[in-house]
Amino acid sequence: MLDIAADLHQWVQEGRDFAVATVVGVGGSAPRGPGAALAVDGEGTVIGSVSGGCVEGAVYDLCVQALQEGRATVERFGYSDEDAFAVGLTCGGVIEVLVTPVAADASDRAVLAAALSAAAEGAGAALARITRGPADLLGRPLLVRADGTYEGSLGAHPELDRTVAGESRALLAAGRTGDFALSRSGARCESDLTFLVESSVPPPRMIVFGAVDFAAALVRAGKFLGYHVTVCDARPVFATRDRFPEADDIVVEWPHRYLDRTATDDRTVLCVLTHDAKFDVPLLAAALRLPVAFVGAMGSRRTHEDRRRRLREVGVTEEELAALHSPIGLDLGARTPEETALSIAAEIVATRQGGTGLPLTGSRTPIHHEAPGSRRQRVVSS
Structure with missing residues (x-):
């Protein structure tokens, strides 16, 4: 429900009656996870999605019914149901959907x-x-x-x-x-x-260090993925709003000093595109000791080996170096800034979601991975 909060908040402000269908349980190869939502207002307007298209028609009807009857219900859709092909969930998964009416006078x-x-x-x-x-x-x-x-x-x-x-x-x-x-x-x-x-x-943070030509494309990719994107560079002539109009923040400061004072957490991704040892080494030495989601650095394989040597010289351990994604990005054969940004974004997604980065064709791995550290259902008693 909260994944379409902005639109639903607008509906509330306009006084609309509506019903919300929220995915509350999944099994097998389900297209969307718990929390995915679809809503229908009294005029039949639809926002959101619970299945990427598989069962939207049936869920729409449930929302209309919930608005008419004024009561919540839970429905299950799965490949083992007799009407699986009728409603369209043919991907082999199972989803449970909570449908809740939200009338203007609801308690x-x-x-x-x-x-x-x-x-x-x-x-x-x-x-x-x-x-x-x-x-x-x-x-x-x-x-x-x-x-x-x-x-x-x-x-x-x-x-x-x-x-x-x-x-x-x-x-x-x-x-x-x-x-x-x-x-x-x-x-x-x-x-x-x-x-x-x-x-x-x-939103999680993406901090792009180095106001280079590849950075502009990576900023766009980061915004597309839902990150709050910051560009940091010590050179004021390059770190400008004109060059990075889509960035949330532009910081002119030595990268390692900015990293030392800014807030990061275990969802933060750090992308080092500076190509300069005087920036890279102190920055990466600090970054690799932070509990962040991803640290990657751009450069050739020769640059990578030289960078590792310099980092060892300033006390970075082998265990810390193992967390460095360098050269940054997946092997997509990228050449342009946009293709390179795509390869970096793909590696970030694969790292955060536990993917292999391999083609799905011929693969026997699950299409929908459970993200590392995700919590399964548990029973709590006192």
């Missing part, structure tokens, strides 16, 4: 509106909803903020709200969307409950 609308507002503004917030349990509790929302405060109620018991808020805050801190179950004893409810928690966090 939960204020909580959902606050969650959509936070996500649309890029603030840290998590939305927890009941996806399995008694019919009258399906879709009940709880908005949890980064400081642990929460809004709304899941409607069963105050202890349930507190427990779910704690679990949601942990997922929010990791920047992850995931599900979990509460046992009957832990939740003090008549039946076990399952929850989906959607996390809204600021």
